[in-house]
Amino acid sequence: MSLTTSLADLSVLLVEPSSMQAHLVQRMLEHQGVGKVTVVDTAKAALAALRAQYDNMVVISSLYLPDLxxxxxxxxxxxxxxxxxxxxxxxxSETRPQVLEPVRQSGACSIVAKPFNEQQLSRALYAAADYLNPPQDIDVAEIENLRVLIVDDSLASRRHLHRLLTELGIERITEAADGKEAVSLLEQAMVDLVITDYNMPEMDGRELVEYIRTQSWQADVPILMVTSEQNMGRLAAVERAGVSAICDKPFEAGSIRRLITDSLTR
Known part of the structure; x- marks a missing residue:
């Protein structure tokens, strides 16, 4: 994993109503060398703290809070x-997909399952650091003219991906809210890469991949699927349809960069 930010440069806002759990996580963070840790116990306090200071800040939050x-x-x-x-x-410690789905779709960096160890927390922190200050591991000259189509019904997910792509130097980015809108855009303009979700209204990711591979004049375009879908049968169907690669939500910024690099070299 290529890193450009030391954990000592990070400020962590820990949102945890349990004083015992907060103390445990705070000790882990200090052991990892995190520069500053602020602890609050409600969502309201967290938003107030973030509005006052958000530069180089990472939020680590429990799911169940007193207010939100x-x-x-x-x-x-x-x-x-x-x-x-x-x-x-x-x-x-929540595992129900319907509860975690809003977090997966929000552009979260990581979901760390309880109970967790310091190594698991460290990986999540480095992913956050990588997101804040991405390494320049892609040749800018190679991608400056890359045309990318993002397809996702979640506005937050599209914004998250858009920011990552922009920081890589990719500026020619088009967005679609579902597969049907993507088909319309693909009929009108050429793209070099499609990044799509699986679960969408009108036309889902599998149907979009099948359309591109069998009916589109851009049948050979690389397709990356970034999804929270856990059904292995559905994902296998997507692979058979011809997707180039699949990445889980939430995803690490480095994973998306590697997938883009791979797609450019095929």
Whole structure:
């Protein structure tokens, strides 16, 4: 993993109502060398702290908070222009997909499952650091004219991907809210890369991949699927349809960069 930011440069806002859990996580963060740790116990306090200081800030939040669930905290962050790019790490023992889905779709950096160890927390922190200051591991000259189509019904996910691509030097980015809109755009203009979600209205990711591979005049375009879908049968069907690569949500910024690099060299 290529890193450009030391954990000592990070400030962590820990949102945890349990004093015992907060103390445990704070000790792990200090052991990892995190420069500054601020602890609050409500979503309201977290938003107030972020509005006062958000530079180089990473939020680590529990799912269940006294005033708002962590899913609504991250949604509130993504709704504010200054906070929408702040990395968010959820720490939770929750496993139900329907509960975690809003976090996956929000552009969260990581979901760390309880109980967790210091190594797992460290990986999430480095992913956040990588998101804040991406390494220049792609030849800018090679991608400056890359035309990318992002297809996702989640506005937060599209914004998250758009920011990552922009920081890589990619400026020619088009967005679609579902597969049907993507088909219309693909009929009108050529693209060099499609990044799509799986679960979408009108036309889902599998149907979009099948359309591109069998009916589009751009049948050979690389297609990356970034999805929270866990059904292995559905994902296998997508692979058979001809997707170039699949990446889980939430994803690490470095993973997307590697997939883009791979797609350019095929």
């Amino acid at each position: 669930p962590g899913t609504e905290l991250v949604a509130a962050m993504r709704a504010e222009a200054e906070l929408e790019s702040v990395p968010f790490i959820l720490v939770s």
